[in-house]
Amino acid sequence: MTACGGALLGPGATLEQAVEGDAVEVVGRLGDRPALVDRVAHPRLEALVGTGERVLQLGEREALVPREGLDQLGRDRRDGAQLAGDRVVGHDPDGSRRAVAGVGAHPLVARVRPHLDGDVSAVGGVVRDAVLGVPHGDEIDLVVEGEAIPLAGRLGRALGARVVTHGRFGTAALELPHGGEVDLVSARSETYPAPGALPVVGPGTLADDLARRDFTVNAIAVGLSGGADGRLTDPHGGLDDIAARTIRCVRAGAFAEDPSRLVRGARYAARLGFALAPETEEEARAAAPALDPSSARVGDELRRLLAEDAAAPALALLRALGVPWIAGGATDGIPALDSAAARLGLAHPPRWALRLGVAVTPEALVDAALPGWARGVAREVTAGADLAARVAGLGSPSAVDALLRARPPAALVAALAAGAEGVATWWERDRRRGAEIGGADLMAAGVPPGPAIGRALAAVRAAVLDGHVGGREDQLDLALRVAGERP
Numbered sequence: 395m396t397a398c399g400g401a402l403l404g405p406g407a408t409l410e411q412a413v414e415g416d417a418v419e420v421v422g423r424l425g426d427r428p429a430l431v432d433r434v435a436h437p438r439l440e441a442l443v444g445t446g447e448r449v450l451q452l453g454e455r456e457a458l459v460p461r462e463g464l465d466q467l468g469r470d471r472r473d474g475a476q477l478a479g480d481r482v483v484g485h486d487p488d489g490s491r492r493a494v495a496g497v498g499a500h501p502l503v504a505r506v507r508p509h510l511d512g513d514v515s516a517v518g519g520v521v522r523d524a525v526l527g528v529p530h531g532d533e534i535d536l537v538v539e540g541e542a543i544p545l546a547g548r549l550g551r552a553l554g555a556r557v558v559t560h561g562r563f564g565t566a567a568l569e570l571p572h573g574g575e576v577d578l579v580s581a582r583s584e585t586y587p588a589p590g591a592l593p594v595v596g597p598g599t600l601a602d603d604l605a606r607r608d609f610t611v612n613a614i615a616v617g618l619s620g621g622a623d624g625r626l627t628d629p630h631g632g633l634d635d636i637a638a639r640t641i642r643c644v645r646a647g648a649f650a651e652d653p654s655r656l657v658r659g660a661r662y663a664a665r666l667g668f669a670l671a672p673e674t675e676e677e678a679r680a681a682a683p684a685l686d687p688s689s690a691r692v693g694d695e696l697r698r699l700l701a702e703d704a705a706a707p708a709l710a711l712l713r714a715l716g717v718p719w720i721a722g723g724a725t726d727g728i729p730a731l732d733s734a735a736a737r738l739g740l741a742h743p744p745r746w747a748l749r750l751g752v753a754v755t756p757e758a759l760v761d762a763a764l765p766g767w768a769r770g771v772a773r774e775v776t777a778g779a780d781l782a783a784r785v786a787g788l789g790s791p792s793a794v795d796a797l798l799r800a801r802p803p804a805a806l807v808a809a810l811a812a813g814a815e816g817v818a819t820w821w822e823r824d825r826r827r828g829a830e831i832g833g834a835d836l837m838a839a840g841v842p843p844g845p846a847i848g849r850a851l852a853a854v855r856a857a858v859l860d861g862h863v864g865g866r867e868d869q870l871d872l873a874l875r876v877a878g879e880r881p
Contacts, residue, residue: 489525489633490626496524497616502534502574509552513539513620515600515627518607521614525636526666533575537603537615539622542566542578549576563595582606586651593651601629608655609662610635610642635671642671649681656681657695657712664708675715682716687754693763700746700753709753719758727752730811731775737810738821740803743771748804751775771804778808785814792856794820829854830866831873839870841877850877 497503497516518535538545543559546566550557555568555576564580583598584606593606600615604627607613614632617625630644641663643649649656656678663670670678686692699708706728713720721727731748751772754762759772781801788794794816798806810817831854833847841847850873857863863872 489636490628492527493521493525493614493626493633494616494624496527496530497521497618500524500530500534502530502532502570502576503618505553505570505574506534506536506549506568506576507618509549510545510619511548512545513600513617513622514545515539515615515617515622515625517604517615518612521616521626522611522632522636524616525614525633532573533577536576536578536618537581537600538578539581539600539620542580546578549578579603600627604629605644607644608648608652608658610644611640611662611666611668613644639666639668640671641666641668641674643674643677646673646677649677652691653681653685654689654691654695656685656715656717657692657699660708660711660715661695661699661702661704663711664704664706665702678715682712683718685717685719687719687758688761688763690763696750696753696762697746697764697768700749701744705746705749705753719755721753721755724749724753727811731807734807734810737818738803738807740807743768743804747771748775748807751778751804751808771802774802774804775808777805779812781805781809782812782814782817785809785816788816791820791824791859795824795856795859799825824859827855827859829858829869829873831869835870836873836877839874841874846877850874 497520498507500516500520503516503520515537516534517537519531520534523530536542542564543561543566546557546559546568549555549568553568553570555570557566557568559566564582566578568576568578570576581598581600581603583596583602584593585596586593598606600622604613604615610630610632612632613628613630615622615627617623617627631642635642641659643655643659659670659674659678662668687696699705702708706725709720709724709728713722713724728749731752732745735745735748747768748771750759750762750764750768752775754772756776759769759776762769781797784797785794788797798817798820801809806817806821810821829851831851833843833851836847836850837843841850853876854863854869854873857872858869863869
């Protein structure tokens with residue numbers, strides 16, 4: 395094979411065989427081992443190469459040794475196959491520079507990096523968001539080419555962090571003092587014995603670990619230590635897809651392996667403002683009718699989606715793809731609920747649970763793999779329209795008060811979202827109003843303890859709300875008459 399037309403060079407080829415004007419992207423630190431060619435690229439791509447790497451030009455005689463068999467060479471990366479070499483330098487110069495610089499500037503990376511050893515790379519969202527230039531989050535994911543759990547223990551001791559380990563999967567999570575979480579995983583391969591089942595995990599390389607990930611935009615790594623330090627690895631074209639604002643599965647059959655990826659893909663597409671790649675959309679449409687809300691993994695992804703700012707467009711995308719249990723009113727219902735909750739100043743219940751009430755059909759809600767309390771909140775939301783109609787039919791503030799005082803917060807939010815302005819009036823003004831007298835005043839006036847005191851105080855409260863009684867003396871007089879102590 396030659397370098398003509400951008401094809402990969404065959405084993406043992408030298409750069410003298412390259413076409414004049416081409417450059418070859420080389421992975422590895424020159425002089426440490428043979429140079430590894432990933433593909434032929436335009437000379438402008440020289441700027442891509444990270445610390446300790448460079449582009450070999452014509453006349454340099456490093457041998458070109460691909461790491462894959464010849465059957466893999468020249469295969470289009472869009473079929474999900476890995477390119478030759480398990481260290482692939484991205485080929486969007488600006489994106490590569492943003493990724494390496496942005497990851498390095500992340501506060502959590504800055505805290506853990508001095509304590510890393512061996513080949514450790516940042517992966518997933520921290521790299522994607524660095525390329526996009528969006529604000530960093532409070533979590534980062536690290537892949538360790540070796541044992542992640544011992545490294546997590548050393549990091550925990552060095553940083554005073556709480557460490558939680560999961561030996562079955564070779565993972566660990568560090569909860570850092572003053573905030574932030576670092577998730578570590580040993581580089582691994584995964585196979586799925588059945589659709590929706592937990593994966594069978596085995597040891598692997600960084601390339602294996604990136605290949606098991608869901609979407610290309612999340613399958614990019616930036617090395618933080620060891621031989622990987624400063625190197626961007628992008629074997630599945632994630633930088634290209636970020637530039638094209640595209641969500642693409644890393645490989646065919648990803649939704650069959652794990653149907654919850656369908657919900658995750660809609661979440662990322664809505665959050666980032668990206669579109670599904672045509673082949674990914676085709677697979678999503680095929681998988682959508684069978685998506686099961688009672689699956690624990692689907693339920694977990696649905697909860698994450700509902701917590702997103704872009705939950706409404708994500709749900710609209712799932713419905714358009716053919717998920718049968720996504721309700722039709724989410725696009726308008728979610729903004730209305732959010733606005734109503736903000737107006738009432740409610741932090742609880744959490745907004746994802748409120749949104750659940752307009753996100754899925756009542757039938758799906760019954761078996762959804764979500765906490766029982768959240769499904770209860772959702773049922774309260776579904777009753778919001780009925781409560782709003784009842785509020786609208788009431789003629790006095792006291793009648794509204796009697797109806798709303800015993801209602802849960804979710805029902806109040808839903809009724810206000812459905813247009814019941816009387817809910818806002820009651821919440822902001824009338825619920826805090828009451829009598830100037832209490833039970834002690836009535837007992838001091840001779841009313842014996844018992845139900846009569848409660849009836850009297852309720853009557854006084856209603857009269858106050860409706861403007862039918864004045865100050866303390868008038869209220870006491872009314873209360874005593876209701877209690878039967880005055881004619």
